[in-house]
Structures are given as C-alpha cells and as structure tokens.
Amino acid sequence: MRFRLLFLGLAACTAFAALLTAQAGLLLAAVGLAGLGFAGLDDSGDSAAWLERWWRRWLTVDPQGISALLVVGSVCFTGVAVVLSRTTRFSVLPWLLALGLLLAAATRLDGIRRTHLRHICTAPRRRSMRLELATVAAISLVALVLRAYQLEAYPPAFHGDEGELALIAREILKGQRFSLFGTSSFSSIPFMFSYLQAASMLVFGQGIVGARMVSVLFGVACVPAVYVLARIAWGPLAAAVAAWLLAVSHLHIQYSRMAISNVEATLTMILMMLLLAFAYEHGRRANRGDDSASSSSDPLVGRPGVWTALVLAGMAIGFAQYLYYAARVMPIVAAPLLIVLWRRRCVSLVQIGGLALGGLAVFAPLGLHYVTYPDTFFARVQMVSIFQASFVQQIVGPSATLPSALPALLTEQLRRVLSMFILAGDGGGFYFYNIPSFDTLTVVLLWLGMGATIAQWRRFHELTLLLWFWLGVLFGGVLTIDAPSGQRLLIMTPTVFLLGAMLVARVARMVGGTRFGATRWLLAPVGTSAALLLLAMNVGIYFFQYAPRVLGREATAIGQELAQEPSRYHAFMLTGPVLYENHGTIRFLARDVPIIHLNNRSEFRPPTDGKGVVVVALEHRIEDLRAIEAQIPGGTETRNVDPSGRLIYIAYRTPPTGQTPARPPQGR
Numbered sequence: 001m002r003f004r005l006l007f008l009g010l011a012a013c014t015a016f017a018a019l020l021t022a023q024a025g026l027l028l029a030a031v032g033l034a035g036l037g038f039a040g041l042d043d044s045g046d047s048a049a050w051l052e053r054w055w056r057r058w059l060t061v062d063p064q065g066i067s068a069l070l071v072v073g074s075v076c077f078t079g080v081a082v083v084l085s086r087t088t089r090f091s092v093l094p095w096l097l098a099l100g101l102l103l104a105a106a107t108r109l110d111g112i113r114r115t116h117l118r119h120i121c122t123a124p125r126r127r128s129m130r131l132e133l134a135t136v137a138a139i140s141l142v143a144l145v146l147r148a149y150q151l152e153a154y155p156p157a158f159h160g161d162e163g164e165l166a167l168i169a170r171e172i173l174k175g176q177r178f179s180l181f182g183t184s185s186f187s188s189i190p191f192m193f194s195y196l197q198a199a200s201m202l203v204f205g206q207g208i209v210g211a212r213m214v215s216v217l218f219g220v221a222c223v224p225a226v227y228v229l230a231r232i233a234w235g236p237l238a239a240a241v242a243a244w245l246l247a248v249s250h251l252h253i254q255y256s257r258m259a260i261s262n263v264e265a266t267l268t269m270i271l272m273m274l275l276l277a278f279a280y281e282h283g284r285r286a287n288r289g290d291d292s293a294s295s296s297s298d299p300l301v302g303r304p305g306v307w308t309a310l311v312l313a314g315m316a317i318g319f320a321q322y323l324y325y326a327a328r329v330m331p332i333v334a335a336p337l338l339i340v341l342w343r344r345r346c347v348s349l350v351q352i353g354g355l356a357l358g359g360l361a362v363f364a365p366l367g368l369h370y371v372t373y374p375d376t377f378f379a380r381v382q383m384v385s386i387f388q389a390s391f392v393q394q395i396v397g398p399s400a401t402l403p404s405a406l407p408a409l410l411t412e413q414l415r416r417v418l419s420m421f422i423l424a425g426d427g428g429g430f431y432f433y434n435i436p437s438f439d440t441l442t443v444v445l446l447w448l449g450m451g452a453t454i455a456q457w458r459r460f461h462e463l464t465l466l467l468w469f470w471l472g473v474l475f476g477g478v479l480t481i482d483a484p485s486g487q488r489l490l491i492m493t494p495t496v497f498l499l500g501a502m503l504v505a506r507v508a509r510m511v512g513g514t515r516f517g518a519t520r521w522l523l524a525p526v527g528t529s530a531a532l533l534l535l536a537m538n539v540g541i542y543f544f545q546y547a548p549r550v551l552g553r554e555a556t557a558i559g560q561e562l563a564q565e566p567s568r569y570h571a572f573m574l575t576g577p578v579l580y581e582n583h584g585t586i587r588f589l590a591r592d593v594p595i596i597h598l599n600n601r602s603e604f605r606p607p608t609d610g611k612g613v614v615v616v617a618l619e620h621r622i623e624d625l626r627a628i629e630a631q632i633p634g635g636t637e638t639r640n641v642d643p644s645g646r647l648i649y650i651a652y653r654t655p656p657t658g659q660t661p662a663r664p665p666q667g668r
Helices: 002-021 024-038 049-061 066-084 089-109 114-121 127-148 160-173 192-204 208-234 236-248 250-256 262-287 306-320 325-343 349-372 375-384 389-395 406-419 440-455 460-478 486-492 494-512 515-549 554-562 584-589 619-631
Strands: 569-574 595-597 612-617 636-641 647-654
Touching: 066 089, 066 349, 089 306, 089 349, 127 208, 127 236, 127 250, 160 192, 160 208, 160 554, 160 584, 192 208, 208 236, 208 250, 208 262, 208 460, 208 494, 236 250, 236 494, 236 515, 250 262, 250 486, 250 515, 262 306, 262 325, 262 460, 262 486, 262 494, 306 325, 306 349, 325 349, 325 460, 325 486, 349 375, 389 406, 406 460, 440 460, 440 494, 440 515, 460 486, 460 494, 554 584, 554 612, 554 647, 569 619, 612 619, 619 647
Parallel strands: 569 595, 569 612
Antiparallel strands: 612 647, 636 647
16 A cells, blocks of 8 residues: 555656646656556455455565665656656756666566675686686677777778768767757767767767777677677587677678667667576576576576566667667567567566566657657658669569569568678678678578577577577568668677577587597687688688778768868869768868869859868869869879779869979879
8 A cells, every 4th residue: 555655646746746847748647657556446445356466476576665666766767757858958867867776676676686796796706717708808809909900991981871970979079969869860860879979089089980989899899798698598619609700700890890870789689689598598497496596606697687687688679779770670579589488487477577667768768759750760761661662663673563563572672681691792882792791601600500590499599599580681681672781680690690609519519429529629729720711701801802992982082181281271172963062971071171062163263362272073073173273273183093093083282372382192
C-alpha cells in the first residue's frame, strides 16, 4: 500500500508542476502515475490476486523495495527529461539521472557488491588473464596504428558528408547549442554524433584529424568488444582470431577513418550482442543451479548478472538510435534472441522488461522529437527504400511494377548484397566497388564458418550469428538502394570475423582430439604466419591499391588550396556545374573564406583593395581560366594531379599588390 501512496503523491506533485509550467506532457505523466497508484484494485479497494502474487514474487528479489523505488525514480526523471527536451537544454541532467537510477536498480537486483567489482578489477593481476590482456592490448595497438596513421591523408578524399557533419561540430565549438535530443538539417542525423565529434575536435584540432579521430577511437574500441564477445561464446582462441580479423580488415579501417557515424553504431551493436551472450551464459548457469555463476574464477562469466546485462543491452539499443539509421535493425535482431532466452528460461519476462525500460529511458527524448516531427524519422527510410517505382524499373526493367516485379527485385538485390561477401566491393559511395570488401582468406573462413554455424544453429551463440548476419543483410542491404552499401552493412560485418573465428576454434579443438593433437605446437607459428599474411594483404589493399585510385578528390584539394592565406587573397571558383562553393567539404576545409563562384568569365571582377587573387578551375573550365589570366597577368599557375597523373584542378594566383609572384611549384 505504501507504494500506491507513493505513486499518488508523485502524481499530485507532477500535476501541480504541470499547472505551474503549462506543460501538457507533465499532466499526462501525472495521469499515468495516478493510474499506477490504483492499478489492480478491486471494488472493495483490495489489490487483485494477480497483482499480489506478482508483488510477492518481486519481493523475493527486492525485499526492501529499494530497487522498485529506483525504477520509479528513473521513470519519473525520464518523463521530466522528455518534457524538458523540447524547451531547454537542461533536460540532459534528469536524463542522465534516470539512466543512473535504472542501472543502480539493476545492479541491486543482481546483488552486486563491492566484492564482485573488486573480483573483476583484480582479474588483470591473475596469471591466467595476463596473456589474454596482453593479446587484446597488442591487437588494439595494431588497430590504432592502422586507423590513425596519416589520418589526414587516408582516405585521400574528405567526403561531402564528412564535411557537413564536421561543420555542425565546429558550430558547437563556436558556441552554438543544439538539442542533444534533436536532429540536424543534414539528413536528419541526431546531434549526438555532432557533440561527440565536437569533443574530438576540441582535443585533436578543428581540421580533418580532429573530425575523423572520434571514428578512429570507436573503431579501435570494436576490437576488445569483439574479443570479449567471442571469448564468452567460443573461448580465447576464437576471441584472438576475431579481434585480429576485425583489426586488420581494410573495410573496417576505411569506415574507422571517416568522420561519419557508421562505425560508432557498429560498436553499439557489438556491445548489445556481447551483453545478450553474457545474459545467456549467466542465466543458463543460474537456471541449472550452478552456484559457480556468481563465484567463477573467470570474470567474463561471473558477475554482474542478468539484470545488469539486459538493462545495459537496452541502453545500447537506445543510444545507437542517436548515431546512425542502420542501428534501427538492433531491436529487430534482439527480439528473437530474447524470445529464445525466455523460452530456455535464461531470463524472465520481467527481466526482458528491464531491457525494454533501459532502451526506452535512453531513446524517449529522441522519440518525442520523432513523434513531433515524423518526417525526420521516415524521410531517410523512404529515400533509400527499394520500393520506389524508379528504382524498381532501374533494377528489373522499364516496364516493371510492384507487386509483380517483387520476386525479381528481391532476388537481384540479394545477389548484389551477397556479392560483397565474396568478390565484390562496397557500392555505397564511401569506399571502392572495384576492390573486394574482404580478403580471400577471410571470405573462405566466413563461408566455411557459415556452414558450421548452420549445422549447430540450436546453440544460442551460433543462432546469434545467423540472425545477426541474415537480418543485417535483409534490412541493411536487400531492402535498400545502392546495394551493396558498406555504410549500411557495416553494422553486421563483425559476424564475418566471428564466423571465421568460430570455425578456427572448432577446427583446432577437433584436431586436438585426434592423433594429430601432438602437432599442436605448430599452432603458434602457423597462426602467426597467417596473421602477418592477413595484415600484409589488407595494408596493401587499403594503402597501396585503394588510395592511389580514389576519385572525387576535387572538393578536398580545392578546399585545402583556398584555405592557404585566406586574408591575403580573394577566392574564385570555376568548377560548375560539377562543384560549387557550398559543398560541405569545401566549406569545412576553407573555413570562413568568402568564395565567389563564377558561372562564366564575364562575372569576374578584379579586386581593387590590394589583395591577391586565387582562381581554381576544373579541366572543363580551362578556357574561362585563360581569359581571366589574360585579364590579370603576372600570376602563377599550379596544376594539381593525383598519383595516377590525372588532373584534379588548376590554380592561378596573383600576389597582393607590391609583391612579386612566387615561383610556381612543379605540381601536386
């Protein structure tokens, strides 16, 4: 009864707050709290039998009701954050309080004490863990070098999307404040990534390196996350193999070096799957009465328990929605896995509710924004959907219509997507289609591992890989245009490395049980040789095959050209209709340089303030450039070419009045 009174008291306070602030949302929250206060009462005022039974069961895990109070507090603070998210930036504080209270409730329900935390924190001191920690650290260091080396130069083209997102981050650093729970005007991407990027630029500078470094860090973090996931499911050998395959993958390197939010969403997906795997292992031990679940010498399968893992998994799902659209597949993948966990009695329905509450607490403020402005949620989905009439005709034929063309459309889309996991490249525009997305050895391991996984699909971890891979293929590839698009499929690519790692671990175990087990000493030299071969193959593909062949360097090169001594020159562009001064990359790299775009030579007016002139022109506008050179002679001309010798642009500079022109460089 005391909790009913608590709900009613909170409802009254919320109602008064709603009247004082004229917030309809608070009034709705008061209605909900009042409903909870009277839920389950019969006509006599007594609680219904089902509610009493449920409450007695709850008290077995929460005798003092403290966790229930924490959950109620979390719900209330979430409601406050949702209401305030539309009117003030101070909504972040109640939002964080709500998440903290919910996590505290979960840890209390799991019975986590300081001794359990001390048990985990002292794990690195154990001799059995030192080798694994050294392995993870070494692989992570390799991943960091591959992703941070000459970050400004690779990839050579700073993509337009990178420029647009980096411009928003720069505005934040200038003092502009956007709602953390809103979406930007650029593709309706939530501002969360912009704030993460702004923090990176604050530390690493406001240029290309600072804009890209946040993705580098998230990309490197994928390595230990994949290691722990594989370690829980298949053991240390599979963990090391999966982490190495991901660390050296040239596809993962590319997206970890770009100032876009794809790899950030990928990390959240790995964390969600890791936490579900953790919940399965701990719940399975508890279900069969194995007390070692709470006192295991292995911290990876000991505490924390199911409640904490599921609440964190829900929070990972909610947070991912702030990063990239592909993360919307996460609840779709999680749903059947939760059903399996429940059917196998590893988790209860109430614990699944904890996951849902964790996800809702994180997502609710952004969800309100989507409800208020539904176009920001659906616009991108409609833009990339394969069910557009023009796309159907492009793929199937000029006379094709739905639904008759649906089988042919889906078949062709599936063929295109699966080709990315065989010999084809990334067709999404952020990488290179003419280079296979995965090296030959990884592809072989993937498909042999797929066969082994299908053979053992009833095992939870194998079922996880199958659902993750094929649902990712469906929603991130088959149902979207420009297949195969690496930016949308990246969130499921960890399964490629996990399938290969699982296969290696299973084969090693099989060999160990035969007469060839005496030759296990060969595992170290053979594995090291294979690892170095993979490293060499992927480094060669990315830095020596892909980089020299990159197209679309014009905006990056022109932006860097115009950023040179902007206070001493007037900038002009002869690049239309291919490129204009409002391109995101040019605006970011040229900073605040005023740029005049010339549609034709007659629009050019020589400056009279004594400043110099810099004119950049693409190859198809050379005649206009020559006319301007004749109008203001005495300058220097520079031809910028790519590594293959292809002309990128021509720059013509005249010095400020009273200065002699510098000696023209031999070309860049």
